[in-house]
Amino acid sequence: MIDRLRERAAPYIATSRQRFIVLITGVLSLSMVMVAIAFNLYRLSGVEQVDMSLPRYQNVRQQVVHDDQTPAFASSGSVNDSVVKDFIAQYDARTNKITPVQDFSNNALSDESLGLAATPPAQ
């Protein structure tokens, strides 16, 4: 009796095993495809270029300034002299941080900086 039942159940057991394998393979494949898409988006969107958490930025990471504490200027209310003066004070404090900063105009890539300047031939 038991043997007969086993014989009858055998094809179903095989089918469910196959289904399980297909399920696991499918889930793994799908997750790999999703990871590949996410990684490509990360690279192509340019986020990778500015991702300061990458190991190559380990030495300069501490120079990145995080300023999340400064509150935003109130977007509602009246506009009078004291409000404008307050705004100017906040605005100047912020812009003064960036305008005098050494920008991309310096000659860090010039021949002189890299020691590639052409020297006139010795007389």
Added chain:
Amino acid sequence: MKLRSIILVSLCALLVLSPRASAEGLLSDAQLRTIRSNCASLRQSLTKTHDADAVLRSNLTAQYDDIISKLMMPLNNRLVQNKMDATEFLSTTDDLQKKVAEFRSQYSIYERKLSSTIDMDCANQPWDFYQSLGVARDQRRGLGNTVHSINDLLKRYRSSVDGLLPKTGVAR
């Protein structure tokens, strides 16, 4: 027919050889030797510039975003709510947002170029290396110009704010 093929071949040769020839023309033998012999230190210098620029880019964009979202936009809203003329403020904010987006995009292109230059084998390809460096240099100069334009827009906005106080004459 023969003449035509000679012209075609000459044109092809010119197209293929011209970049190298121009770089070669710009580079002296001494410079070529310097690139070949100092390849490792050159790449190290470029890497330092690359990392410093990454920090600069990160700090600048964070500051720009903060100024736009925490200061300019709230003030613009406030002016509109009070039915004051905010045309100049809105226009400057819009220009600034566009310039900051341009800065981001320019930096992305520059970073790719500088990274590919750093990865080049300058000991064996000094001409290509120098040419690529020249392009990165121009792109960096472009970034500098954009930063200057952004600073000008920030000054323009500040002048507009001063205009809100024509009588009090707040000291700049």
